[in-house]
Amino acid sequence: MHNRMPWGRILVGLVVIAGTLTVAACGTSSGATGRSAATATPATVTATTSAPSSYPIKVYFSNNPGTFGSTPVNRISPTPQVGTYAIMMLIAGPTPEERATGLFSELNDAFSGPSTCLGSLPVDGPDFTLTLNMKGATPEQGTATLKFCRPTTLPGEGTGGRIKAEINATLLQFPSIKKVVILGQNGTCWDDLSGQNQCLK
Numbered sequence: 001m002h003n004r005m006p007w008g009r010i011l012v013g014l015v016v017i018a019g020t021l022t023v024a025a026c027g028t029s030s031g032a033t034g035r036s037a038a039t040a041t042p043a044t045v046t047a048t049t050s051a052p053s054s055y056p057i058k059v060y061f062s063n064n065p066g067t068f069g070s071t072p073v074n075r076i077s078p079t080p081q082v083g084t085y086a087i088m089m090l091i092a093g094p095t096p097e098e099r100a101t102g103l104f105s106e107l108n109d110a111f112s113g114p115s116t117c118l119g120s121l122p123v124d125g126p127d128f129t130l131t132l133n134m135k136g137a138t139p140e141q142g143t144a145t146l147k148f149c150r151p152t153t154l155p156g157e158g159t160g161g162r163i164k165a166e167i168n169a170t171l172l173q174f175p176s177i178k179k180v181v182i183l184g185q186n187g188t189c190w191d192d193l194s195g196q197n198q199c200l201k
Contacts, residue, residue, distance in 0.1 A: 057082050059089045060169035061103040068158070068165040072173075073098055083144065083177065084130050086170050091127055106163045110152045116185050117149035125149055135181050136200045142178035144171055148185055160191035 055077040060070035073094065077085040093099075093108035115125030128148050135143045146167060154160050164182060171180050181199045184190040189199035 051080075054078055055080060055082050057086050057089075058170070058173055059086055060166050060173075061090070061094050061098065061105050062162045062166055063103055065104075065156075065158070065162075068161050070162075070165055070169045071103055072169070073103070083132070083171055083174055086173075087128060087130060087146065087167065090166055090170050105166060106159050107166065110154070110159075110163065111148075111150040112153055113151045115149040117147075132176065135179075136183065136187070138200075140179075142176065143181060144177045144179070145181045145183060146171070147183040147187065148190060151185065152190070154191070164191065 057075050057077050058072040059075050060072050063069050063071040075086070075089050079085055090105055091107045091111075093105040094103040111127055115127065117125040117129055126149055128146055131145045131147075133139060133141050133143065134145045136145055154163075167182060168180050171177050182190040183199075189197045192198055
């Protein structure tokens with residue numbers, strides 16, 4: 001049902017996200033397979049000789065098709081851009097062992113069509129961009145804006161709510177992120193049935 005995309009594209013667009021996340025130590029890793037995703041505006045990260053080469057994070061997968069609950073699993077990010085990597089792992093979906101326990105990612109099958117975000121030719125662009133300390137196009141300390149770069153399909157009732165719950169739980173683990181805004185390809189609030197862009201108010 002889920003996790004059908006190849007692992008090969010996952011690290012293709014792993015550039016540096018805008019801003020710096022404080023890394024929260026969360027545990028040990030397990031592998032995953034799935035789609036790629038990528039990042040937002042590049043920023044400079046200053047490396048030091050004592051800097052770690054891996055960063056424990058958690059990824060929050062859905063655990064029940066009838067609820068908005070999520071369950072954390074451990075991953076290890078090979079980059080300090082932990083927010084971007086965590087969402088990439090959310091899109092990749094659970095491992096076969098994790099799926100066997102009932103975990104799934106609604107984002108794993110949600111994307112279709114080409115990316116509207118710039119990629120590195122001949123590679124297609126990323127699935128999303130992640131920008132820190134911005135609410136849409138407006139600076140706002142502590143707010144992270146995730147913008148989808150591909151059309152999304154919501155096949156069932158509650159799918160949008162579960163995707164939002166997965167993304168929010170995954171990004172809010174990082175102390176520098178206090179609020180998450182999710183935008184669609186056109187820059188409006190994603191899955192906003194009111195049509196009033198409530199997430200940007």
